[in-house]
Amino acid sequence: MRRIDFDRLNTVLLDAVLRRASLDELYSEVSACIELPLICFDTSFRLVAYAFKRPFYYQHWDRIVNQGRADERTILGHKYLAYQEMMYVNGRSLLFDSGTCDGYPQACGPVLVGGRLAAYCGTMIEDVLTEDALRANDLLSEATALLIRETSFSGLDAETVEKLLIKNQLEPGEAAKFTASFPAPYAFIMLSAQGSGVSTLEYIRGILCAPAKRRLGCRDAEKHLYMLQYGIAGDADLDDIRAVAETYGLCCGVSDRFCELSEISERRAQAMLTLTIGCGGEPGRLSTFSESYVRIVECCAAEFYGPEAVRHEGIELLAAEDTAGDGDYINTLRCYLGCFKRHAAVADKLGLHRNTVINRIKRIESLLEVDISGGDSLPELQLGLDMHELAELLREDRHG
Amino acid sequence: MADLDALILSCLAAGMDIRGIISELHDRAGAWISLFDPGGRAPVSVPDSGPNREDTDKLRKELIEGFLTGDKRAATLLRDGESIIYDADGSGRIHVCGVTSQHGEPQNIVSLSLPAEFGTDAALALLRRLCQLCEFFSRSASSEAPAREANYLEAGLARELIFGGGDISRSIFGNLYELRFDGLSGGLEPDYIFAVMRPEPPGDEGRLAALSRALAKLLPQSYRLGDGGSLYAFIYGLSEGRTGGCLDKLRYFCELNALTCGVSHVFRSLNERGGYRKQAEQVLKIALGRGRKGVSAASGLYLELIVSGAVQRMGKKVLQLTEIEFLAAYDESNHTEYLATLDAYLRYGNWLSPAASSMFIDRSTLKYRLQKISDLLGVDFEDTEVSKRLSMGIAVHRTGV
Known part of the structure; x- marks a missing residue:
C-alpha cells in the first residue's frame, strides 16, 4: 500500500488557505496531491465540493454530485445520519468500510467551524494506508473549516443567530439590522432532539432553515433546535415543520406570534412550555402555544402551588359524591359547560333524558351552592374541572 | 463577685446600656461576653474580634447542630434553660453559657468567658447576673420583643x-x-x-x-x-x-x-x-x-x-396571550370595550341575555360587538377550546400579581 507525502499535502493545504482558494480549488488540488477521490457536503447533505472523475464508481457520492444533494429517501433508507452521528461523536475522521461503504472503504470526518458542525468531508481510501487516509482527511477537514469560516458558504452568520436565539445578546443596532433583513411577525420554534443526535438535528436545521423557508436556526447543545420563523403569513407556514416532526419522531413547540425582537426570551419560554406541556413528550407532535395555552397555565399553577393546593373545593365535593356512587356529576358538569349550558345537547351527548340532566344540574348547583345556569361562574368551574383532572394525573404519576 | 456587682450597679446608675456594661466588665475583669440568638441575629460580642468572636460563632453552630441531633448539653441549655459549662480545657479560661429566660420568652443566649482564677462558681454567678441584666434591658426596652413562641x-x-x-x-x-x-x-x-x-x-x-x-x-x-x-x-x-x-x-x-x-x-x-x-x-x-x-x-x-x-x-409576559393583548391595545386606541364585552359573554357561558344585562347594553349591541371581535381575532367563540383559551387569557391579562 502507498504512503501519503504529508509534507507536500501540508504545503498544498496551507497555500490554498492563505490565498483564500475556493473549496472546489482546495479539493481538486488536494486530490491531485494525494491521488484520491474526495467529497464534502453540508449537514443537510448538500454538495459543497468534490474531486473525482464522473461517472464515479461509488454511486452514493456520484448521486450527491449529480443531484447537488442526497434526497431524503436515500438519507433515511441508507441510515446516512447514523454514520454522520458517529463522525460527530468521534470528532475526527473514522474508517467506514461496512454497510453502504462495504467494498468502498473511506475516511470520513466532521468539519467543525468554531466548534459548530458545519459539514462532513470524505476521502476514498483506494491504494493508500488507512492511517494515512484518516490523517489526510483530518487535515483536509481543518483546511475546509478555515475556508468555510472565510467564505461563509451557508450565507448565515451562525454566531449572530445564536446570540439572538439563545443568548439574548443582540445589540440594538444589530437588532435593527436584523429586523430589516428578517421582518416580523415572528414565531419562536423549538424542536427537541429526543435522543436522535446532533447530526440529525443539524440535518433537520438544514432542511427547515433553507433560504426559501424564512427561518433562522441554531442548535442548543445536543438537545434542542431553536428556530425563528420570520414574515409569517399563516398557519400553513408550519406545515413542513409538522411533517418533519412526524417523520423524525420529534416534539415541536411553537410560541405565539410576535413583532418585537426584545420579547424573544419570553417567546422562547413559550415555545419551551409548549414543547414540554403541549406535546406531552409525544414523539412526532407539533403543538402551538395558543393550542396548549389553557393546559400550560394550569400546569404552571400546579407547579407553583403543588398538585393538591390547586384543586377546587366544590369540584372535589362533586368528585367525592361520584366516588360514593351517586350521580356522575363531574362528567355531567363538564359536558354541560362544554355544551354552553344547553340541556338538550348534554342529554344527547350523554344518552340521558333531558329531565335527568336538568335534575343533575340542580343537584350540582345545590351541592356547590352556585347558580350555574344563570350565573357567571363558567370559567371558574371549567378551570376547577381541569385542575381536578390534572391533579389526578399528577397523583397517578407520583404513585407510579 | 461583690466587686463586679458594684461595678454593674455603678454602670446602671451612670445610665449605661448593656453593651456599655459588658465593655466595662471586659475592661475591669477581663471577661469575654457574647449575647446572641440561635437565628444568628446581630450578636453583641466584647471583644468583637479575635478568639471571643470565633468562640461565639463556633458555640452558636455547635448549639444549634447539637440541639437538632439530640445533644444533651444543647437540650439542657435551649429546652430546659439551665446554664452549662463548656470547653473548659487548657485555655486558661472558664467558659459558661446560659439563656436569658427559663420559662418566659427567650431573648438571648449569653456566653461568658473569665480567666481561670475567678473559679467556676464566680463565673456562673456572673452569668446569672448577665442574664438578669439582659431581661432587665429587654423589659425596659421601648419596642416589643420579636414574635416568638414559648421556647x-x-x-x-x-x-x-x-x-x-x-x-x-x-x-x-x-x-x-x-x-x-x-x-x-x-x-x-x-x-x-x-x-x-x-x-x-x-x-x-x-x-x-x-x-x-x-x-x-x-x-x-x-x-x-x-x-x-x-x-x-x-x-x-x-x-x-x-x-x-x-x-x-x-x-x-x-x-x-x-x-x-x-x-x-x-x-x-x-x-x-x-x-x-x-x-x-x-x-x-x-x-x-x-x-x-x-x-x-x-x-x-x-x-x-x-x-x-x-x-x-x-412571569406575566410569558403567559400573555397575543389575541387578548391585541384586543386590549385595540380598545385603548379606539375607545371600545371589546375586552370587557368578550369577558362578560364568556363568563356567562356564551349566553347573550345575561351577558348583555351585566353590561347594561342591549342584546343586539352585544351581538354587534361580538361580530366585530370575531372579525378582529379571526376566531369562533362557539368552539369550547377557543372560549376556554380566551377566558384564561383575559384572566392572565387582568392579574396584577
Missing part, C-alpha cells in the same frame, strides 16, 4: 410548619416536629389552614409580635410568625365543622386590628402545607391589589388564584 423548640417548629414544605419528617427541622410530638403519629390534628395578615402600613417586629400574642389568645391551636411585614398563622385542629368558627374569629380579629387577610383552602396533609401557604399569600396579594379589607378566602377567588400562581411562576 426555641416551638419557635423552630413554627418556622418549619409555616415556611417549610414537603415531607415534614425529611425536612431540615423535621426532627423538631418529632421532638415536640414525641413521634409523628401524635402530631398536629388536621384539618389545617393558613392565614396571612397584613397591617397597613406593613407591621414592624414589635407590632407583629403583639398581633401574634393577641391571635394566640383567640386561636390557641395555631403557630404564628411575623415575616416581611405580615403575620403568618398556621391553624390546626379544624375538623368537624370548626372551620367556620375559625374564619369568624379571623374576621373579628382582622376588623379589630384593621388587617387585610388571605386565607387558604382547608387541607389535611402537612406535606402539602407549602402550596397552601402560597395560596394564602396570593389571596392576600390579590386582596391588597383590589384594596379589600378584612378576610378574603381562596374559595372566593379561585380563578384569580390559579392564574396569579401561574403568573408568579413564569
Whole structure:
C-alpha cells in the first residue's frame, strides 16, 4: 500500500488557505496531491465540493454530485445520519468500510467551524494506508473549516443567530439590522432532539432553515433546535415543520406570534412550555402555544402551588359524591359547560333524558351552592374541572 | 463577685446600656461576653474580634447542630434553660453559657468567658447576673420583643410548619416536629389552614409580635410568625365543622386590628402545607391589589388564584396571550370595550341575555360587538377550546400579581 507525502499535502493545504482558494480549488488540488477521490457536503447533505472523475464508481457520492444533494429517501433508507452521528461523536475522521461503504472503504470526518458542525468531508481510501487516509482527511477537514469560516458558504452568520436565539445578546443596532433583513411577525420554534443526535438535528436545521423557508436556526447543545420563523403569513407556514416532526419522531413547540425582537426570551419560554406541556413528550407532535395555552397555565399553577393546593373545593365535593356512587356529576358538569349550558345537547351527548340532566344540574348547583345556569361562574368551574383532572394525573404519576 | 456587682450597679446608675456594661466588665475583669440568638441575629460580642468572636460563632453552630441531633448539653441549655459549662480545657479560661429566660420568652443566649482564677462558681454567678441584666434591658426596652413562641423548640417548629414544605419528617427541622410530638403519629390534628395578615402600613417586629400574642389568645391551636411585614398563622385542629368558627374569629380579629387577610383552602396533609401557604399569600396579594379589607378566602377567588400562581411562576409576559393583548391595545386606541364585552359573554357561558344585562347594553349591541371581535381575532367563540383559551387569557391579562 502507498504512503501519503504529508509534507507536500501540508504545503498544498496551507497555500490554498492563505490565498483564500475556493473549496472546489482546495479539493481538486488536494486530490491531485494525494491521488484520491474526495467529497464534502453540508449537514443537510448538500454538495459543497468534490474531486473525482464522473461517472464515479461509488454511486452514493456520484448521486450527491449529480443531484447537488442526497434526497431524503436515500438519507433515511441508507441510515446516512447514523454514520454522520458517529463522525460527530468521534470528532475526527473514522474508517467506514461496512454497510453502504462495504467494498468502498473511506475516511470520513466532521468539519467543525468554531466548534459548530458545519459539514462532513470524505476521502476514498483506494491504494493508500488507512492511517494515512484518516490523517489526510483530518487535515483536509481543518483546511475546509478555515475556508468555510472565510467564505461563509451557508450565507448565515451562525454566531449572530445564536446570540439572538439563545443568548439574548443582540445589540440594538444589530437588532435593527436584523429586523430589516428578517421582518416580523415572528414565531419562536423549538424542536427537541429526543435522543436522535446532533447530526440529525443539524440535518433537520438544514432542511427547515433553507433560504426559501424564512427561518433562522441554531442548535442548543445536543438537545434542542431553536428556530425563528420570520414574515409569517399563516398557519400553513408550519406545515413542513409538522411533517418533519412526524417523520423524525420529534416534539415541536411553537410560541405565539410576535413583532418585537426584545420579547424573544419570553417567546422562547413559550415555545419551551409548549414543547414540554403541549406535546406531552409525544414523539412526532407539533403543538402551538395558543393550542396548549389553557393546559400550560394550569400546569404552571400546579407547579407553583403543588398538585393538591390547586384543586377546587366544590369540584372535589362533586368528585367525592361520584366516588360514593351517586350521580356522575363531574362528567355531567363538564359536558354541560362544554355544551354552553344547553340541556338538550348534554342529554344527547350523554344518552340521558333531558329531565335527568336538568335534575343533575340542580343537584350540582345545590351541592356547590352556585347558580350555574344563570350565573357567571363558567370559567371558574371549567378551570376547577381541569385542575381536578390534572391533579389526578399528577397523583397517578407520583404513585407510579 | 461583690466587686463586679458594684461595678454593674455603678454602670446602671451612670445610665449605661448593656453593651456599655459588658465593655466595662471586659475592661475591669477581663471577661469575654457574647449575647446572641440561635437565628444568628446581630450578636453583641466584647471583644468583637479575635478568639471571643470565633468562640461565639463556633458555640452558636455547635448549639444549634447539637440541639437538632439530640445533644444533651444543647437540650439542657435551649429546652430546659439551665446554664452549662463548656470547653473548659487548657485555655486558661472558664467558659459558661446560659439563656436569658427559663420559662418566659427567650431573648438571648449569653456566653461568658473569665480567666481561670475567678473559679467556676464566680463565673456562673456572673452569668446569672448577665442574664438578669439582659431581661432587665429587654423589659425596659421601648419596642416589643420579636414574635416568638414559648421556647426555641416551638419557635423552630413554627418556622418549619409555616415556611417549610414537603415531607415534614425529611425536612431540615423535621426532627423538631418529632421532638415536640414525641413521634409523628401524635402530631398536629388536621384539618389545617393558613392565614396571612397584613397591617397597613406593613407591621414592624414589635407590632407583629403583639398581633401574634393577641391571635394566640383567640386561636390557641395555631403557630404564628411575623415575616416581611405580615403575620403568618398556621391553624390546626379544624375538623368537624370548626372551620367556620375559625374564619369568624379571623374576621373579628382582622376588623379589630384593621388587617387585610388571605386565607387558604382547608387541607389535611402537612406535606402539602407549602402550596397552601402560597395560596394564602396570593389571596392576600390579590386582596391588597383590589384594596379589600378584612378576610378574603381562596374559595372566593379561585380563578384569580390559579392564574396569579401561574403568573408568579413564569412571569406575566410569558403567559400573555397575543389575541387578548391585541384586543386590549385595540380598545385603548379606539375607545371600545371589546375586552370587557368578550369577558362578560364568556363568563356567562356564551349566553347573550345575561351577558348583555351585566353590561347594561342591549342584546343586539352585544351581538354587534361580538361580530366585530370575531372579525378582529379571526376566531369562533362557539368552539369550547377557543372560549376556554380566551377566558384564561383575559384572566392572565387582568392579574396584577
